[in-house]
Amino acid sequence: AQKVTQAQTEISVVEKEDVTLDCVYETRDTTYYLFWYKQPPSGELVFLIRRNSFDEQNEISGRYSWNFQKSTSSFNFTITASQVVDSAVYFCALSGENNNDMRFGAGTRLTVKP
Amino acid sequence: DTGVSQDPRHKITKRGQNVTFRCDPISEHNRLYWYRQTLGQGPEFLTYFQNEAQLEKSRLLSDRFSAERPKGSFSTLEIQRTEQGDSAMYLCASSLADGGDTDTQYFGPGTRLTVL
Numbered sequence: 001a002q003k004v005t006q007a008q009t010e011i012s013v014v015e016k017e018d019v020t021l022d023c024v025y026e027t028r029d030t031t032y033y034l035f036w037y038k039q040p041p042s043g044e045l046v047f048l049i050r051r052n053s054f055d056e057q058n059e060i061s062g063r064y065s066w067n068f069q070k071s072t073s074s075f076n077f078t079i080t081a082s083q084v085v086d087s088a089v090y091f092c093a094l095s096g097e098n099n100n101d102m103r104f105g106a107g108t109r110l111t112v113k114p
Numbered sequence: 115d116t117g118v119s120q121d122p123r124h125k126i127t128k129r130g131q132n133v134t135f136r137c138d139p140i141s142e143h144n145r146l147y148w149y150r151q152t153l154g155q156g157p158e159f160l161t162y163f164q165n166e167a168q169l170e171k172s173r174l175l176s177d178r179f180s181a182e183r184p185k186g187s188f189s190t191l192e193i194q195r196t197e198q199g200d201s202a203m204y205l206c207a208s209s210l211a212d213g214g215d216t217d218t219q220y221f222g223p224g225t226r227l228t229v230l
Contacts, residue, residue, distance in 0.1 A: 004156075035218070037221070042223070043203065043223060043224055043226075044221060044222070044223045044224070045157070045205065045207075045221035046221075047218055047219070047220060047221075050218050091156050091157075093156070100162055100169060100170055101159050101170065101173070102147075102157075102159060102219060103159070104156030104157050104158075105156050106154070106155055106156050107154075107155070107156050
């Protein structure tokens with residue numbers, strides 16, 4: 001069975017602080033895909049990144065970076081120099097090879113205060 | 115904008131009524147997914163289509179839930195005899211499955227259902 005755990009329910013930081021959102025996953029598949037989505041107050045899920053199980057390279061996109069470690073089954077997300085506009089709920093998700101059943105974590109609500 | 119669209123955005127209904135939601139995927143996408151999201155939780159997969167074929171429906175919540183995608187384009191999700199527990203956000207997503215690396219699902223804005 002596939003499972004995604006986001007242990008941090010809520011995080012609050014002050015603008016310009018760095019923040020890391022944790023994601024731990026469970027799967028028996030050898031081929032799988034990990035995702036992060038952002039859900040701002042407007043409600044629409046916004047795709048941020050996809051990573052396959054064979055690519056453990058960390059990725060950086062602007063202020064966002066992702067750390068994928070198969071040894072610990074983790075796919076953590078770091079926002080550097082956070083901004084108020086980063087305030088949202090962030091979801092980590094996992095799918096198998098066929099991508100027909102994506103499992104989401106419960107989400108982490110990030111609040112960035114000015 | 116050619117993203118995923120859903121209609122209506124909000125629906126209020128009385129218990130026992132039937133409701134139908136529509137989803138229009140990104141035009142070149144062949145896969146379409148339905149999810150339910152309740153307050154404080156992540157989206158929960160319900161069903162998905164590849165073109166007009168419904169390839170997975172065992173996760174639909176009950177036999178009151180059904181979905182169609184008759185021409186492989188837009189899809190509808192129907193809930194019959196609604197119950198208060200059906201109150202949630204219903205999300206639609208679409209993706210392009212081309213046989214290669216897995217596809218990425220792009221989500222619509224959702225339909226928020228309130229059952230009184």
